[in-house]
Amino acid sequence: xxTFAELGLSPKLLKALEKTTMQTPTPIQSQAIPxxxxxxxxxxxxxxxxxxxxxxxxxxxxxxLEIGHPPAPKRVRALILAxxxxxxxxxxxxxxxFTKGTAVKVTMVVGGASLFRQAERLSKGSxxxxxxxxxxxxxxxxxxxxxxxxxxxxxxxxxxMLDMGFIHSLxxxxxxxxxxxxxxxxxxxxxxxxxxxxxxxxxxxxxxxxAPPGKPIExxxxxxxxxxxxxxxxxxxxxxxKHEGEQALVFGxxxxxxxxxxxxxxxxxxxAGSIHGNKSQNQRDKTLAEFREGKMQVLVATDVAxxxxxxxxxxxxxxxxxxxxxxxxxxxxxxxxxxxxxGTAVAFCAPAEMSELxxxxxxxxxxxxxxxxxxWSASAVAADPxxxxxxxxxxxxxxxxxxxxxxxxxxxxxKPAAKAQxxxxxxxxxxxxxxxxxxxxxxxGKLSRGPQRWTS
Numbered sequence: 212x213x214t215f216a217e218l219g220l221s222p223k224l225l226k227a228l229e230k231t232t233m234q235t236p237t238p239i240q241s242q243a244i245p246x247x248x249x250x251x252x253x254x255x256x257x258x259x260x261x262x263x264x265x266x267x268x269x270x271x272x273x274x275x276l277e278i279g280h281p282p283a284p285k286r287v288r289a290l291i292l293a294x295x296x297x298x299x300x301x302x303x304x305x306x307x308x309f310t311k312g313t314a315v316k317v318t319m320v321v322g323g324a325s326l327f328r329q330a331e332r333l334s335k336g337s338x339x340x341x342x343x344x345x346x347x348x349x350x351x352x353x354x355x356x357x358x359x360x361x362x363x364x365x366x367x368x369x370x371x372m373l374d375m376g377f378i379h380s381l382x383x384x385x386x387x388x389x390x391x392x393x394x395x396x397x398x399x400x401x402x403x404x405x406x407x408x409x410x411x412x413x414x415x416x417x418x419x420x421x422a423p424p425g426k427p428i429e430x431x432x433x434x435x436x437x438x439x440x441x442x443x444x445x446x447x448x449x450x451x452x453k454h455e456g457e458q459a460l461v462f463g464x465x466x467x468x469x470x471x472x473x474x475x476x477x478x479x480x481x482x483a484g485s486i487h488g489n490k491s492q493n494q495r496d497k498t499l500a501e502f503r504e505g506k507m508q509v510l511v512a513t514d515v516a517x518x519x520x521x522x523x524x525x526x527x528x529x530x531x532x533x534x535x536x537x538x539x540x541x542x543x544x545x546x547x548x549x550x551x552x553x554g555t556a557v558a559f560c561a562p563a564e565m566s567e568l569x570x571x572x573x574x575x576x577x578x579x580x581x582x583x584x585x586x587w588s589a590s591a592v593a594a595d596p597x598x599x600x601x602x603x604x605x606x607x608x609x610x611x612x613x614x615x616x617x618x619x620x621x622x623x624x625x626k627p628a629a630k631a632q633x634x635x636x637x638x639x640x641x642x643x644x645x646x647x648x649x650x651x652x653x654x655x656g657k658l659s660r661g662p663q664r665w666t667s
Contacts, residue, residue, distance in 0.1 A: 218244045221273045223313050231308060237262035238421040244270045247395060252413040255397040256420040258545060263397050264305045267291075267365050271395075272309055274363075275338050281314065282336035285356050289363035290388065291341045292381070294372040296321040296492055297499065301521055302367065303341045315339065322346045323492030330355035344372070344380035351387060358387040366412070369398040370405055374536065378408075385412065399545075400538050430548040431528075432555045435568065437584030440561040440595070443531060444475055446583075450529065450557065451481060451509060457526040458502070461511045462543050464532035472531065473511040483509040514539050522546070530558040533567035537574040562587040562595035 213235055215228055236244070239257040246253050247270035257263055271289055282288050293299045303319040310317055318337040320329045322345055329346070333356045340347075340356070350356045364385075366372065372381065394413050398405050409416060438446050451459060463469035466487040473485035484498040484507050502510045503522050514534065525547045534540050540558075547554025558579060560568045565587050572578050587595075 215269070218269075219248065219273075220244075220269055221276050223276060224269055224272060224309060227309050227311050227313075230311075233262075233265065237266075239263055239419065240266045240269070242419045242421065243267065246417045246419070247271065247393075248273060250274075250393055252394045252416040253396070254409050254413060254416045254418045255395070256399070256401055256418070257397070258399050258541065261421060263367070264302055265309075267367070267395050267397060268302070268306055268309055271339070271363055271365070272306070272313075272315060275315055276313060282316070282338055283360065284334055284336050286336050286360040287333075287340040287356060287358055288337070288360060289339045289365070290347075290358060290361050290384075291339065291365040291367060292344055292347070292372070292384070293341065293367045294343065294375050294377060295368075295515055296323065296343060296495065297486075297515065298368060299341050299343055300496070300499075306339055306341065310339075317341070320346045320350060321492060323495075326350070326353075344377045344384060348380060348383060351384070358384070359389065361388045361392065363393050363395075364388055364412070365395045365397070366408075367397050369396050369408060370400045370402060370538065371542075373402075373404050373408065381408075381412075399542060430553045431544050432553070433544065433558075433579050434555070434582035435558045435560055435579040436582055437560050437587060440563070443559045443561070444472065446559065447472075447529060447531060448476075448479060450527070451476075454527060455508070457508075458505070458522070458524045459509050459527040459529060460525050460543075460546050461509060461529045461531050462534070463511060463513055464535070466513055468532070469511045469513050476509055476511070481509050482507040483511060485511040487513040487515055514543070526554050528554065528556040530556070533558060533560060533564040533571070535567065537567070537570040540571045540574070557582070560584075560587075562591045565592050 215233075215236055216225055218236065218241070220228075239255060239261050243253055243255050243266040247267060253267075255263060255266060257266075275288060278288070291302055293302060299319050299321050303317055306317045315338045316336070317339045318329075318332050319341040320333070321343045324346075326346075326349065330350060330353065333340070333350065347356075351358070366381070372378075394416075396405075396409055396413060396416070436446065447461065461472065463472055466489045469487050470485055470489070473483050476483040484502055486495045486498050490498070498507075498510070499522075501507055503524075505524060511531075514536075528544045528547045530540065530543060534543065544554075544556035547556060558568065558571075568579070
């Protein structure tokens with residue numbers, strides 16, 4: 212199929228598509244849409260950025276348009292579940308575009324927003340409800356919404372929902388949906404848990420796969436830079452200055468560390484923002500809106516933003532901290548090279564992150580090209596503690612000399628003279644850290660060459 216018209220979509224949907232940049236169906240769309248339109252359960256496997264939302268959204272809306280009358284109060288005809296607020300927002304925005312000029316009602320509910328207002332919107336019924344599992348359960352238990360008339364269930368980014376522990380929530384929600392329904396499951400990866408989930412929720416599903424699980428988009432140019440943890444911030448600054456005017460996403464491991472890095476970038480004069488679990492929904496929405504509009508150059512985020520954020524202007528992704536889950540690497544770098552554009556992805560690897568990098572390369576089935584530094588030796592890895600051993604909250608740009616410093620506070624009831632004895636024990640640890648830091652000067656000589664070679 213080379214056009215959307217050939218897929219047999221409603222003229223109203225085709226008219227809406229004319230006002231978008233979507234000219235021809237992507238592989239996942241051309242393969243999935245015909246099966247969904249004839250009512251089959253479907254399991255779609257495709258990497259992020261390949262058009263999965265339209266792959267399930269367009270045929271679903273085509274079937275809803277055929278009904279011809281509004282939904283009953285508090286009733287929902289089609290339910291789409293997604294793991295994060297950002298992904299729910301993106302799906303709902305796409306559906307708003309597809310349904311412009313039609314009578315189809317699209318509603319979204321997420322945590323962190325007014326429960327009362329969401330209940331009020333649902334009171335009039337909805338053709339399509341896009342929701343995060345937790346907030347939907349709140350509304351069901353309050354009696355604000357009924358899924359008795361729900362004939363369509365979509366599980367988007369199903370692997371991420373399982374990673375986030377939503378399996379019990381999914382089971383609870385499924386009890387409220389009729390057994391006779393059409394179920395669609397979309398995922399970027401296919402671990403055994405997803406196979407089990409599909410066996411539970413889908414009936415004789417059609418399997419559509421357009422790219423091997425874990426395979427990044429080919430247009431993304433990847434690279435890894437081996438760098439001590441304490442030097443990462445300055446290296447990031449070097450890279451960002453190399454492509455002023457182009458947007459970048461920077462991924463950190465912790466909420467606290469990402470916020471610290473964001474504030475550091477602000478102090479260095481970058482137009483930056485941050486999103487993570489400690490931000491309210493309004494703060495996250497505002498930051499994403501400004502980033503999408505090009506009002507900021509850099510967005511620092513935890514993995515809450517690794518899925519579903521579709522911002523075509525992102526040209527660069529930096530894995531400031533390597534992800535703990537290797538599949539998240541694929542989702543992170545998938546935030547660039549959207550809609551056929553090109554992009555770059557750079558991973559910063561400290562000695563303590565060698566195992567994470569190796570896990571990513573095992574998933575990719577090939578090594579990531581080295582663009583700076585050299586792989587860490589076993590002794591360097593042994594001398595560098597894992598983030599958890601550092602408490603996970605020390606900003607990575609803090610001077611290493613601060614590591615191992617004794618606290619200035621005194622324990623209650625402790626005798627200063629007696630309790631000061633263990634302090635010398637910290638010296639060997641600090642001394643052990645120095646050999647790992649020793650190569651820093653040697654690597655420091657390569658900092659400027661790495662980015663220059665990358666951007667040339």
